[in-house]
Amino acid sequence: xxxxxxxxxxxxxxxxxxxxxxxxxxxxxxxxxxxxxxxxxxxxxxxxxxxxxxxxxxxxxxxxxxxxxxxxxxxxxxxxxxxxxxxxxxxxxxxxxxxxxxxxxxxxxxxxxxxxxxxxxxxxxxxxxxxxxxxxxxxxxxxxxxxxxxxxxxxxxxxxxxxxxxxxxxxxxxxxxxxxx
Amino acid sequence: xxxxxxxxxxxxxxxxxxxxxxxxxxxxxxxxxxxxxxxxxxxxxxxxxxxxxxxxxxxxxxxxxxxxxxxxxxxxxxxxxxxxxxxxxxxxxxxxxxxxxxxxxxxxxxxxx
Numbered sequence: 001x002x003x004x005x006x007x008x009x010x011x012x013x014x015x016x017x018x019x020x021x022x023x024x025x026x027x028x029x030x031x032x033x034x035x036x037x038x039x040x041x042x043x044x045x046x047x048x049x050x051x052x053x054x055x056x057x058x059x060x061x062x063x064x065x066x067x068x069x070x071x072x073x074x075x076x077x078x079x080x081x082x083x084x085x086x087x088x089x090x091x092x093x094x095x096x097x098x099x100x101x102x103x104x105x106x107x108x109x110x111x112x113x114x115x116x117x118x119x120x121x122x123x124x125x126x127x128x129x130x131x132x133x134x135x136x137x138x139x140x141x142x143x144x145x146x147x148x149x150x151x152x153x154x155x156x157x158x159x160x161x162x163x164x165x166x167x168x169x170x171x172x173x174x175x176x177x178x179x180x181x
Numbered sequence: 182x183x184x185x186x187x188x189x190x191x192x193x194x195x196x197x198x199x200x201x202x203x204x205x206x207x208x209x210x211x212x213x214x215x216x217x218x219x220x221x222x223x224x225x226x227x228x229x230x231x232x233x234x235x236x237x238x239x240x241x242x243x244x245x246x247x248x249x250x251x252x253x254x255x256x257x258x259x260x261x262x263x264x265x266x267x268x269x270x271x272x273x274x275x276x277x278x279x280x281x282x283x284x285x286x287x288x289x290x291x292x293x294x
Contacts (some may be wrong), residue, residue: 016279017253021261028265095267103275156202163271164194167278 020106027098035089044071047094051130052076052087058134064141078133083140085133093129093159097122100163107170113177120173121166128162186245190281193243194274200236201270204229234259237273246280 038045049071056069056078068084070077075088100121104114132155139147208229234255241251254276261267 013250013280014253017257017276020275021257024261024265024267028267090266095265096271099267099271099275103279106275107279153202157198160198160271160274164274164278167282171282 016106019108020102023102023105024098027101031094031098039073042073044073044075045089045092048075048087048089048092051092051126051133052078054130055087055133055137058130059137059141062134062138064138067137067141079137080141083143085136085140087133091129091133093125096129096159096163097125100125100166103167104170110174110178110181112181113174116177117166117170117173121163124162124166125159128159132158187281190244190277193240194277197236197240197273198270201233204232233269240273240277244277244281246277250276250280 035045052069052071052075056067056076059067059078064080066080068077068079068081075086075091077084077086079085101118104117104121108114135155136147136151139150208225237255237258238251241254254273257276258267258269258272261272262269
């Protein structure tokens with residue numbers, strides 16, 4: 001029995017699975033606590049607010065006239081009156097970031113490089129997320145049902161491909177960072 | 182040998198992402214049926230969940246992973262999905278990318294014949 005357990009512990013896949021799961025539990029625990037504390041103050045969480053705020057700025061930059069921006073306790077509403085989209089806590093992309101960080105910690109090449117890549121990854125994911133919501137506001141403003149296709153398909157592909165690109169670039173980034181530190 | 186399996190991995194990953202996202206449309210249609218009262222909400226949830234697991238099983242079979250790897254990855258993804266509403270597909274992709282690219286034993290050692 002103990003030899004089976006030992007061989008299981010030495011299996012790199014099982015080690016990855018354990019580290020990955022523990023990281024997700026810890027990150028989600030902290031995040032849930034943060035959401036709970038903001039709810040106690042009857043406030044919207046900072047991440048959802050910033051993602052909505054930047055998406056609104058992007059929509060204005062892309063030429064959506066009279067684009068409004070209202071925030072409530074459960075999320076924000078962006079867009080032209082009658083064609084607004086809801087940005088809720090689940091749309092802030094932070095859970096995608098957590099999975100990305102859990103992968104980095106699961107692999108655990110080097111702590112410094114893991115930290116730097118986690119920050120770069122979160123920035124990249126949020127960049128695509130803000131782009132996604134900003135474009136949705138524009139598409140909703142233009143009218144038609146095309147925006148539904150974009151929500152469900154095109155932007156999903158965008159975000160997944162961006163994360164996969166980060167994973168594929170990881171060995172190259174590791175090499176560069178190893179030289180630096 | 183590694184190149185052809187890597188190609189299989191790339192193509193199947195691409196297909197998996199597309200299939201998952203296209204399911205979203207299916208979900209939209211089934212939700213429409215639920216509103217009409219043709220089927221119940223729990224049966225919709227169950228059909229989609231089983232379909233996703235079946236798709237995931239095919240993905241692991243095509244990329245030549247072992248049953249235990251499939252079970253562990255699916256278990257982690259299902260639990261994370263149900264408790265924290267984490268993205269199921271991204272968790273599965275994390276495990277697949279670890280097995281395909283990440284060091285220690287190398288990709289070939291992680292494949293079953």
